Amino acid sequence: MKKVIQPWFVTSFLTSKSLKPITATTILCLMSACNFTSRSASEKSLKIGALLPLTGEISAYGIPMQKTAKLLVDTVNQCEGVLGSPVTLVNADDQSEPQIGAEAMSRLVQVDRVSAVIGGAGSATSAASVDIAVRNQVVMISPSSTSPTFTERAKKGDFKGFWYRTAPPDTFQAPAIAQLAYQNNYKRIAILGVNNDYGKGLIDAFIPAFEKKGGQVLNKANLALYALNASNFDSEVRNAFGKNPDAVLLIDYSQTGGQVLKSSYEQGFLEKIPVILSDGLKDAKLAERVGKKADGQLALSTAASLIGTVPSSRGPAFSAFRTRYQQAFSNQEPSIYDPNTWDAAAIIVLATELAKSTKGEAIRDQIPQVSNPAGEKVSDVCQALSLIRQGKKIDYEGASSSVNFDAQGDVQGSYNVWTIAKDGTIQIKGNIQADRFDSAKP
Template structure:
């Protein structure tokens, strides 16, 4: 009997030891700050999501190497939204309810951010998109969304910048607009480009539309060619743009082709071909030709980490992560509400894409650049300050 009691006591002590070890393990596991990343790692715009996540990972790696925040390390929890709005909503819900993140970075595409916005609002979790440019992300029905932020410029700003470039630098009097009617991003840019171009005294001579995943654009390009505009504005993503540019040039359309930051991908040149992209221009967030030491240092660090030069999405991901890291540091808390308040108070934060301040609409005040493609290579054309 005595022997049995001793055996039971030993078992109980072993169980207590295991429980104590388990508690210690949980404590160690929770001694970090979980940040969610909701991005397009597969699907139609996977190139954007993958580049953006690379930039985010580098920023977090550097922050952790510098000691983390409040003595804690940052942990990035990544979810793939498969380039679909419904999957983006699911990913946001998972990151909040299951992974218990204190904030979310992403998604990349405006339509996927919009699908996640109300979920973040309802759960009072800050969501910061590094690349979503649709104005409704931060302001819906005339009201600022408390928990939504961005670290990139907006469609109204980007559309206006390109309209001014077309008028002032290219001396364009007429324009055709070719819109992806399945994309909120493309429709928003088209609307704002048209408003600014007409205000500048220009005339829109043709407006055409296509859908994502279309392959043959010749019918609508024929109408554009007949309209004979001075320039053609194509605010869309590289997958379709590359085919449009290639087919436009094959059909004899020689006018300057203008676009947006969605053009920025190595695959644009791979599909369209270097020659077809001559006399094309697009708005972007930074240029690798910028001689600013901070830009060149980042490029070198990114190359060392990934073996390739960063595109604009990688830079924006890096800057978006740094913006959130800065807010958590200033909040000195992992409370999502305090992080949200700190994000709203961001002012004169030095990032790779320039100095950033957050305005009353939770949008950044920052610069933009015009990139020209020459024989397949991006060249810096102009820098436009806000």
């Protein structure tokens, strides 16, 4: 057996009796920070990490995303795998907590020695984890982290090309929301939202886009923001709705957002003032979370108006993906970011096959070659793998979009307009095509 030589600080911590016990995760983080990477990147078998919230606030999105990632891996393994070997999916639950996500990322890259990671789901978790991935030369593709911060950091070269995402950034969603407000003659808006990377990123992009159209944010100087783990939202609700706006923009996820809407209903605002909903609130259980009135009707059934935006996730391969998903999961419909998750995993396996290597830097370099227009358009992942093995160039067209990445690892945004019907079901009302909004432009 080959003798393993421990870095000096690991040996010290393990042998010293004078120091308090240290966790394996802490040791891994120290190794990562000091660049003591021992990943066996030359291994032929591809390992992909899935850094997703399987418990906690946004687990409603993470659980189906994990199922989708596994479905892609199972599909690929049924058509010869990658580089002639089966692909392994290593699951890590970030528990919807950024710090736990960072610790899980350290385990994925240092213990499991994955070559690429699907995730994180929430922008805050991705922000806490991406530097660990970059430092260890591991590709990270998020299906749903939409904060504009990643674009700005990518422009500075912080990610060295290891960061991608298959959901468009909020620099696209923000002008889509502004356009939606303009179409509905909402000129005076108050903002109510979660105080994290997702909420702040979307707010920072929305305000200048909305003001450019002549709109006014009534509580701009004192935004109604709350912590993700808050238990009472009454004062923040009064802050926003009490300004008597044309509409309130609510930016949140379904679990907490449902409680915010419940407070809005209980205070008598929801029946009088329209609400614009962000993509994180598009969940079939949202109306259930808000609750019912005394007469048994859903509280949301009497709302003045509820409309929102969400990435369309209807790429060239969506229909085939939907059919495969329903066959695998008892006729269930795919959730909001499932097509994006499918594409994230597909891009990783295709780039690995083209690279003929499981090294992270080799995979990184081939991602633009399999996803951007240059070769034969192909949507079926097994067909795409076959073409690559034949030495042919491909242009993968995904379930969520055409998956054409720009220099920052972003895809362009097209958004559906959605609403909640009186019976609590979600309905799509239309589509908005939005260009990226750059506040630095005149």
